Amino acid sequence: MMISRNEILYIKSLKHRKSREVNGHFVAEGPKLVSDLANSGMIPERIFCTYEWLDMYPDYSDQLDFDVSPVQIGEMERISFLTNPSQVLGVFRMLPTQDLTGHHKTDLVLVLDDIRDPGNLGTMLRSADWFGIRQIVCSQGSVDLYNSKVVQASMGSIARVNVVEAELRHYFNAILDEAPVYGTFMDGEPIYSSALIPNGHIIIGNEGRGIASELQMYITHRISIPGPLIHSEGKMAESLNASIAAALVIAEFRRQHSAI
Amino acid sequence: MMISRNEILYIKSLKHRKSREVNGHFVAEGPKLVSDLANSGMIPERIFCTYEWLDMYPDYSDQLDFDVSPVQIGEMERISFLTNPSQVLGVFRMLPTQDLTGHHKTDLVLVLDDIRDPGNLGTMLRSADWFGIRQIVCSQGSVDLYNSKVVQASMGSIARVNVVEAELRHYFNAILDEAPVYGTFMDGEPIYSSALIPNGHIIIGNEGRGIASELQMYITHRISIPGPLIHSEGKMAESLNASIAAALVIAEFRRQHSAI
Numbered sequence: 001m002m003i004s005r006n007e008i009l010y011i012k013s014l015k016h017r018k019s020r021e022v023n024g025h026f027v028a029e030g031p032k033l034v035s036d037l038a039n040s041g042m043i044p045e046r047i048f049c050t051y052e053w054l055d056m057y058p059d060y061s062d063q064l065d066f067d068v069s070p071v072q073i074g075e076m077e078r079i080s081f082l083t084n085p086s087q088v089l090g091v092f093r094m095l096p097t098q099d100l101t102g103h104h105k106t107d108l109v110l111v112l113d114d115i116r117d118p119g120n121l122g123t124m125l126r127s128a129d130w131f132g133i134r135q136i137v138c139s140q141g142s143v144d145l146y147n148s149k150v151v152q153a154s155m156g157s158i159a160r161v162n163v164v165e166a167e168l169r170h171y172f173n174a175i176l177d178e179a180p181v182y183g184t185f186m187d188g189e190p191i192y193s194s195a196l197i198p199n200g201h202i203i204i205g206n207e208g209r210g211i212a213s214e215l216q217m218y219i220t221h222r223i224s225i226p227g228p229l230i231h232s233e234g235k236m237a238e239s240l241n242a243s244i245a246a247a248l249v250i251a252e253f254r255r256q257h258s259a260i
Numbered sequence: 261m262m263i264s265r266n267e268i269l270y271i272k273s274l275k276h277r278k279s280r281e282v283n284g285h286f287v288a289e290g291p292k293l294v295s296d297l298a299n300s301g302m303i304p305e306r307i308f309c310t311y312e313w314l315d316m317y318p319d320y321s322d323q324l325d326f327d328v329s330p331v332q333i334g335e336m337e338r339i340s341f342l343t344n345p346s347q348v349l350g351v352f353r354m355l356p357t358q359d360l361t362g363h364h365k366t367d368l369v370l371v372l373d374d375i376r377d378p379g380n381l382g383t384m385l386r387s388a389d390w391f392g393i394r395q396i397v398c399s400q401g402s403v404d405l406y407n408s409k410v411v412q413a414s415m416g417s418i419a420r421v422n423v424v425e426a427e428l429r430h431y432f433n434a435i436l437d438e439a440p441v442y443g444t445f446m447d448g449e450p451i452y453s454s455a456l457i458p459n460g461h462i463i464i465g466n467e468g469r470g471i472a473s474e475l476q477m478y479i480t481h482r483i484s485i486p487g488p489l490i491h492s493e494g495k496m497a498e499s500l501n502a503s504i505a506a507a508l509v510i511a512e513f514r515r516q517h518s519a520i
Contacts, residue, residue: 040495119379127504129497132488157497192515225511226520228392235300237389237417240507244387247504248511251485255452260486 003048003075011079011091017144024094026146029082031060034090036156038064043093050076053087060088081148094146098164100171103135104179106199108253111181113168113215114141114206115242121145122153123243124204129157131250131260136163137171141206172218180220183211184245188224191252197221198257204246225249263308263335271339271351277404284354286406289342291320294350296416298324303353310336313347320348341408354406358422360431363395364439366459368513371441373428373475374401374466375502381405382413383503384464389417391510391520396423397431401466432478440480443471444505448484451512457481458517464506485509 013019014027025045028037031053038044047068049060054070061068068088076085103109110128115121121143128136143150145163172181180200203219205211211219225248227236240248254260273279274287285305288297291313298304307328309320314330321328328348336345363369370388375381381403388396403410405423432441440460463479465471471479485508487496500508514520 123501123504126497126501130485130487130500132496153501155497155499155501160495160497190520192520225390227390228514228520235420236392237386237415237420239415240390241383241386241413241415241503243501244383244504244507247500247508251508251511254488259488260450260452 003069003071003079008075008078011089014091015081015148017147020094020144020146025091026094026151027081027089027091027148028151029080029089029148030086030152031057031088033152033156034088035060035064037090037092037159038066040156040159042095042159045091045093047088047090048076048079050087095159098162100137100164100166101135101162104175104200107135108133108199108250109135109137109179109201110246110250111168111171111201111203112136112138112142113203113212114139115204116141116143117207117242118143118147118149119153120207120241120243121147122150122155122158124246125150125154125157125161125163127243127247127250129160131247131254133250134162136161137168137201138163138165139168140165168212168215169218172215176218181218182221182223182249183216183219184249185210185222185224186239188222190226191223191249192226194221194223196223196253196256198253198259202246202249202253204242204249207242223249263329263331263339268335268338271349274351275341275408277407280354280404280406285351286354286411287341287349287351287408288411289340289349289408290346290412291317291348293412293416294348295320295324297350297352297419298326300416300419302355302419305351305353307348307350308336308339310347342412355419358424360397360424360426361395361422364435364459364461367395368393368459368510369395369397369439369461370506370510371428371431371461371463372396372398372402373463373472374399375464376401376403377467377502378403378407378409379413380467380501380503381407382410382415382418384506385410385414385417385421385423387503387507387510389420391507391514393510394422396421397428397461398423398425399428400425428472428475429478432475436478441478442481442483442509443476443479444509445470445482445484446499448482450486451483451509452486454481454483456483456513456516458513458519462506462509462513464502464509467502483509
């Protein structure tokens with residue numbers, strides 16, 4: 001089996017958002033991630049495995065319920081986006097644009113305001129999935145959902161969480177007063193001593209600037225993640241990583257409502 | 261001002277652990293990170309800023325209480341480790357090897373078993389710092405503390421948290437029975453319904469394999485981070501990112517003891 005030069009060029013082109021959007025395909029790498037996606041309803045277009053992998057796992061194709069194309073290690077190195085190529089690479093169809101499903105009326109919705117780091121976005125999808133959050137709304141300035149680092153960091157959760165891109169002011173204007181909107185701020189009410197409402201929105205702000213000032217008028221509850229009450233030394237971290245903050249806030253909502 | 265060719269080569273060499281260890285220097289980039297490190301007791305060897313930066317912030321050198329060397333943008337691009345170079349790059353002295361300080365008797369100690377992803381390690385330093393954890397013990401198989409991605413992700417916390425490298429079996433043998441040892445497992449007791457002891461160790465396992473089997477004999481409390489009790493669909497995330505798990509566990513210890 002050989003991959004054609006055109007196919008190699010095509011796969012490499014999927015590193016770029018433009019090509020992904022034009023073609024409707026994205027790449028995921030690693031045997032576990034590829035099988036997770038295929039088993040979570042993502043539709044594979046092509047799946048490549050090294051001969052070595054197929055020798056070790058001859059029933060991998062059956063597990064996926066999809067044909068796999070064996071390739072030489074050298075070919076895998078040419079198509080892989082990773083510094084250390086994996087044994088398996090899948091080209092998948094992007095999901096059709098998702099719809100908003102009104103989850104904010106009965107459950108939590110995570111709203112991401114210009115999250116720029118793909119590792120952060122992927123990790124947030126994974127944490128949301130873990131804690132049973134099914135709806136995420138991303139601002140238009142957020143990193144592309146199908147960026148390969150987002151896909152890899154999400155560990156398959158990208159297939160299981162409903163992600164909608166929206167202009168956030170339009171989004172909030174359309175659902176005004178339907179549900180609380182929580183935002184994290186340094187001077188907000190500490191989450192561990194706040195009575196959190198079980199449904200509504202949690203906004204996570206951009207890694208550098210926090211929540212955009214134009215969104216602050218929609219926030220009904222200003223919350224914070226407290227640091228230690230007593231410092232032995234004066235200096236400490238000024239902030240948490242955005243994906244850490246998201247997980248801590250979601251977990252506390254779930255804990256208070258005995259949903260975990 | 262010009263940087264010599266030798267100096268450029270020297271700075272580039274600090275990408276590699278070997279050169280960092282031989283020379284005792286590491287690189288940190290970004291005006292905020294460099295000033296955070298300098299103001300948290302890290303000793304700078306050289307600090308480079310673009311002329312553009314110095315024009316905008318002529319008192320940057322005074323803030324640091326250290327001379328800065330202005331360079332052309334092209335020179336900064338040559339020495340930077342980042343895809344998008346920052347305006348400021350500092351070469352700092354590595355801290356001398358840290359000592360264990362017996363924190364486990366009165367406070368929490370984070371024990372990292374072969375954390376391999378530099379972003380995860382840096383993020384854990386930042387979260388530990390936020391929650392006032394002052395002692396971290398890393399296994400010898402962990403990613404190097406001064407890897408530039410660790411330094412960048414720690415956001416300055418690398419200067420404020422005491423990190424010791426140790427062979428973890430030796431470490432636990434030496435302090436046997438002195439304090440509880442918590443480890444996270446899929447089948448552990450859910451943290452939100454466990455009465456957690458305020459001092460001792462939290463072990464975070466490797467991203468792929470979890471906690472090494474050879475360490476499990478030292479664990480006195482098997483805990484877990486619960487996912488949602490009710491699933492609308494069958495599938496969900498199988499695990500959390502290691503740095504997310506670490507933050508959730510630390511936060512719950514602190515919450516239960518009203519330390520945050």
